[in-house]
Amino acid sequence: MAMRLSSKFSKSRIIVIVLLAMSLTAQETNIAKGDGDFACVPQFFNASSIEVIVGTLNDGNLESTYFLDGDWYNVSEVTGPPGLDIRVNFTGVSPGCGCFEFYQRYIGHSQHDIEVQIWNFTSTSWTTIGPVFWNDTANWDCIGLGHHGPLHFFKDEKLYARFYHETVGHPPHELQIDRIDLGLVQITECPPDYSIIFLAIGLILMLAIAFLYVRDK
Numbered sequence: 041m042a043m044r045l046s047s048k049f050s051k052s053r054i055i056v057i058v059l060l061a062m063s064l065t066a067q068e069t070n071i072a073k074g075d076g077d078f079a080c081v082p083q084f085f086n087a088s089s090i091e092v093i094v095g096t097l098n099d100g101n102l103e104s105t106y107f108l109d110g111d112w113y114n115v116s117e118v119t120g121p122p123g124l125d126i127r128v129n130f131t132g133v134s135p136g137c138g139c140f141e142f143y144q145r146y147i148g149h150s151q152h153d154i155e156v157q158i159w160n161f162t163s164t165s166w167t168t169i170g171p172v173f174w175n176d177t178a179n180w181d182c183i184g185l186g187h188h189g190p191l192h193f194f195k196d197e198k199l200y201a202r203f204y205h206e207t208v209g210h211p212p213h214e215l216q217i218d219r220i221d222l223g224l225v226q227i228t229e230c231p232p233d234y235s236i237i238f239l240a241i242g243l244i245l246m247l248a249i250a251f252l253y254v255r256d257k
C-alpha cells in the first residue's frame with residue numbers, strides 16, 4: 041500500500057494537500073491570537089474611590105473622573121516630601137491584562153515628574169509602572185500593567201493605584217485629571233486556543249483526500 045501511495049502521488053499534488061491542511065490550521069491559529077471578530081474586547085472600569093493623602097484638593101470629586109467632560113479633579117502639591125499622593129482604588133475587577141489610563145494635565149516643572157504606582161499584593165509594596173511628566177497640554181496616558189497578566193496587582197477583585205510625587209513638591213504645581221479608568225482584558229474571557237483541534241481536523245482531511253485519491257485511481 042505504501043508503495044502504491046508513493047507511486048500515485050506527484051510532488052505537486054502532495055504540496056496542494058499539505059497547503060490545504062496548513063491553511064486550515066493557520067486560520068484558526070489567527071483566531072486563537074485574538075484577531076478579527078474574535079478579538080478580546082477590553083472592559084473599562086471607573087474608580088470606586090479617590091482620595092488625596094498628600095496635597096491640596098482644589099476642585100472635583102470621584103464623579104469628576106468618570107467622564108471626559110471638562111470637569112477636572114484638581115490637586116496642588118505641598119512642599120513635602122512627598123509632594124503629592126493621590127490614591128485611586130478599583131473594586132470589582134478580576135485579574136487581566138491592560139492599562140491604567142487617564143486624561144491629565146500636569147502644571148509643574150520640566151524637572152519634576154509624578155510616578156504612577158500600583159499596589160503589589162505579593163511584595164506588599166508599591167510598584168512604579170510609569171511617570172507623568174510636566175506638560176501644559178492635556179493628553180491621554182495609558183500605562184500598561186505588564187505583558188503576562190500581573191496577577192500580583194489584584195486581590196479580592198481589588199486594585200489600588202496612586203499618583204505619587206516622591207520628592208519635595210512645589211505648591212503652585214497642580215495635577216489636573218479629567219478622566220481615569222482601568223482598561224482590562226479579562227484572561228478568563230479570551231477565546232480558547234483551538235489550534236490543536238483544527239490541526240487534527242486538517243490532518244484528518246489530508247488523509248481522507250489521499251485515501252479517496254488512491255481509491256479512485
Ligand SMILES: [Ca+2]
Pocket residue numbers: 103104105106107108109110111112113217218219
Ligand atoms: Ca471629568
